[in-house]
Amino acid sequence: xxxxxxxxxxxxxxxxxxxLGALVVSTALGLAGAAAxxxxxxxxxxxxDIYSTVIRGVPDLVWLLLLYxxxxxxxxxxxxxLGYRRGPQINPFIAxxxxxxxxxxxxxxxxxxxxxxxxxxxxxxxxxxFGMGRFYTFRRVVFPQMVRFALPSFTNNWLVLLKSTxxxxxxxxxxxTNLAKQAGAAxxxxxxxxxxxxxxxxxxxxxxxxxxxxxxLRQAEKHYSAGVKRGDF
Amino acid sequence: xxxxxxxxxxxxxxxxxxxGKTEAPVAAPAPAATPAAAEPVSQWPELxxxxxxxxxxxxxKTESGDLTGFDVDIAKALCDELKSKCVFVEQxxxxxIPGLQAKKYDVIISSMSITExxxxxxxxxxxxxxxxxxxxxKSALNLGAEAANFKDKKMGVLKASTQEKYAMGELKAAGxxxxxxxAQDQVYLDINSGRLDGTVADVVExxxxxxxxxxxxxxxxxxxxxxxxxxxxxxxxGAGVALRKDDAALRDALDAAxxxxxxxxxxxxxxxxxxxxxxxxxx
Numbered sequence: 335x336x337x338x339x340x341x342x343x344x345x346x347x348x349x350x351x352x353x354l355g356a357l358v359v360s361t362a363l364g365l366a367g368a369a370a371x372x373x374x375x376x377x378x379x380x381x382x383d384i385y386s387t388v389i390r391g392v393p394d395l396v397w398l399l400l401l402y403x404x405x406x407x408x409x410x411x412x413x414x415x416l417g418y419r420r421g422p423q424i425n426p427f428i429a430x431x432x433x434x435x436x437x438x439x440x441x442x443x444x445x446x447x448x449x450x451x452x453x454x455x456x457x458x459x460x461x462x463x464f465g466m467g468r469f470y471t472f473r474r475v476v477f478p479q480m481v482r483f484a485l486p487s488f489t490n491n492w493l494v495l496l497k498s499t500x501x502x503x504x505x506x507x508x509x510x511t512n513l514a515k516q517a518g519a520a521x522x523x524x525x526x527x528x529x530x531x532x533x534x535x536x537x538x539x540x541x542x543x544x545x546x547x548x549x550x551l552r553q554a555e556k557h558y559s560a561g562v563k564r565g566d567f
Numbered sequence: 568x569x570x571x572x573x574x575x576x577x578x579x580x581x582x583x584x585x586x587g588k589t590e591a592p593v594a595a596p597a598p599a600a601t602p603a604a605a606e607p608v609s610q611w612p613e614l615x616x617x618x619x620x621x622x623x624x625x626x627x628k629t630e631s632g633d634l635t636g637f638d639v640d641i642a643k644a645l646c647d648e649l650k651s652k653c654v655f656v657e658q659x660x661x662x663x664i665p666g667l668q669a670k671k672y673d674v675i676i677s678s679m680s681i682t683e684x685x686x687x688x689x690x691x692x693x694x695x696x697x698x699x700x701x702x703x704x705k706s707a708l709n710l711g712a713e714a715a716n717f718k719d720k721k722m723g724v725l726k727a728s729t730q731e732k733y734a735m736g737e738l739k740a741a742g743x744x745x746x747x748x749x750a751q752d753q754v755y756l757d758i759n760s761g762r763l764d765g766t767v768a769d770v771v772e773x774x775x776x777x778x779x780x781x782x783x784x785x786x787x788x789x790x791x792x793x794x795x796x797x798x799x800x801x802x803x804x805g806a807g808v809a810l811r812k813d814d815a816a817l818r819d820a821l822d823a824a825x826x827x828x829x830x831x832x833x834x835x836x837x838x839x840x841x842x843x844x845x846x847x848x849x850x
Contacts, residue, residue: 337630344632403662406669420670506657519621519752520628523780529752 335525338517342535345510350543352430352499352509357492359435364442371447382443389440394498397437402429402505430502438495445491449484450476481558489551493544510536609650611817615672616642617658621750624775624841625678637841638806641695642676644833645808648824660727661749664689667811674821675809678769680729682803689809692821696838697805697849699798700730701788702738703773704765712790718742720764723754730767733793733801738767751776758786767793771842805849 370382389397406424413421453476461471503512514536518529525531618626618638626638634655646653656672663675667689681691702717710716714737722738724731726747734745746763748754755777757763766773770792777783793802808821828834838847 337632341630341632399662399665403665403669406671410670423671504659504662506659506662508657512659515750515752516620516628519623519750520630522623522752522755522776526781529756 335521338521338532339535342510342513342517342532342539345508345513345536346539346543348427348502348507348509349496349499349511349539352427352434352502352507353496353543355427355431356434356438356495356499359431360438360442360491360495363435363439364446367439367443368446368450371443372450386440386443389437394434394437395501395504398430398433398501398505401433402426405429426502426505426507429505430499430507434495434498434501437498438491441491441494442488445484445487446480448487449480449482452483453479478558482555482562485551485555485558489548492547492551496544496547497540510539610820611649611651611673613654614646614649614651614674615654615656616646617656617663617666617672617675618642618677619658619660619663621660621752622678622772624771637696637837637847638676638678640837640841641828641834642674644828644837645676645821645824648827649820660725664809667809670811673810673814673817678806679809680803681805681807682729682732682801684732685809688812690812690814690818691807691809692818692825694805694807694849695825695834696847698769698771698845698847699792699795699849700733700767700769700802701773701790701792702765702767703777703783703786704789705785706787707785708789710789712792712794714738714741714743716789717765720744721746721762723748723757723763723766725749725751725754725768729802730769733797734767736801737797755782758782771845771847 367382367385370378371386373379373382402424406421409424410421457475457479458471461475466474499509500511502509503515506512514532515529517532521528521532618634620626620628620634620636622636622638624636626634626636629635634657639655642655643653656666658666658671660677663677663679664685666672667675675689676695678696679685679691681694685691702712702722704710704717704720717738718741720738721744722734723746724734726749731745731747734743739745746757748757751766751768751772754763754766754768758766758777759782765786766777768777770788773783773788778786778788798804808818808825810818810821825834834848
């Protein structure tokens with residue numbers, strides 16, 4: 335029985351790996367999407383709008399299956415047209431990271447857009463008046479102030495993203511959920527209530543990761559709120 | 568703010584490309600150009616086999632995480648006959664056929680029943696086992712196998728299974744409520760919780776997974792099994808190896824291999840090991 339638990343623990347690495355990878359992708363896409371939506375160029379606004387609308391309107395699972403199976407068929411067709419016997423295989427880990435990153439990038443877009451808009455425009459105008467460049471202004475003036483506004487919604491996105499990594503078990507990745515399912519199936523008949531026990535353990539692991547990350551994010555919130563007074567009116 | 572937007576977009580693009588690297592394509596001469604004059608050791612040096620390890624005793628994992636079961640051992644025996652190296656690929660049931668078409672693997676050896684509907688998209692070898700299915704309800708009800716007996720009963724079935732087809736086709740018409748599930752285990756959980764009156768499942772699967780456990784002690788297969796006359800319409804001819812339609816040579820080789828292991832006793836040895844006491848070749 336202990337071995338089953340140890341097996342499920344191994345899935346922790348995959349789950350955390352997919353979640354962190356997707357977080358990096360979604361943060362990058364979220365910043366890019368926010369930039370596009372706030373840009374003075376109509377074409378970029380348009381791209382940003384399409385991205386956040388289309389992605390948020392279609393279920394994660396559908397995107398995952400489209401990319402993993404549909405994408406693979408496309409890759410194979412291209413490879414075969416070029417004379418290869420078989421196309422390069424889309425790695426399920428990368429497919430998971432990219433799909434979940436891509437989907438949550440749309441939510442991050444809205445998070446960052448709102449946060450950037452919450453920083454008074456006078457801040458960046460003052461920096462330009464001092465002769466700072468656009469990127470430098472963003473990095474040194476807008477970004478540090480924006481983080482404070484972005485963090486609550488960012489934290490929320492992260493928690494939802496973490497749990498949606500359970501979807502990767504559909505494409506065969508050995509994450510917590512998949513291993514718990516398999517352990518439940520293998521031990522049934524031998525251990526009464528095996529399926530429930532192992533699923534509950536999986537749930538406990540997700541809770542553990544989310545609690546730990548909440549602690550870290552709370553520290554970050556403190557750091558980025560330095561100089562801001564909390565109080566009542 | 569042109570520079571800012573440009574830098575951010577570039578950053579995002581770089582992050583994506585860094586993650587997007589996949590294994591390089593294996594260059595190989597175009598197939599069907601010329602049949603090789605000198606036959607290589609095996610036409611299939613490697614056979615990628617898809618399994619869904621949640622179907623005890625046919626495909627599951629041991630406590631240490633190794634794949635095992637009747638399907639897995641049959642796959643290994645068939646690979647030996649073909650002088651191929653078996654590479655197992657784990658795949659959830661929902662994506663089995665899409666994955667085959669996307670060439671994620673070459674064959675499915677995971678208790679997939681041969682049905683007319685599936686035959687429209689994939690090819691099958693002959694059966695390598697055939698077990699009947701049955702309708703499971705409380706044994707105290709003392710019901711026979713006829714569909715009309717299950718009027719007003721709520722039955723759970725595995726999504727996309729042959730049992731679901733039967734339940735939808737016959738039991739629902741007779742007035743039963745059919746609820747599809749993602750995994751057979753979830754059906755058993757809901758029978759325990761009282762949400763379901765029973766299930767339609769493979770006899771071997773339901774014996775090992777439910778009837779022989781403490782939870783299933785009050786339940787039994789109504790009338791032993793679903794009447795034989797429904798076999799052709801819903802259940803097809805047992806479980807076969809599924810493969811892509813353009814792989815006729817591989818199909819023929821696998822059919823020959825199944826015959827060989829049937830004849831030389833290897834099949835019986837594996838059947839006795841995993842499903843003792845039951846005839847799983849069927850009629």
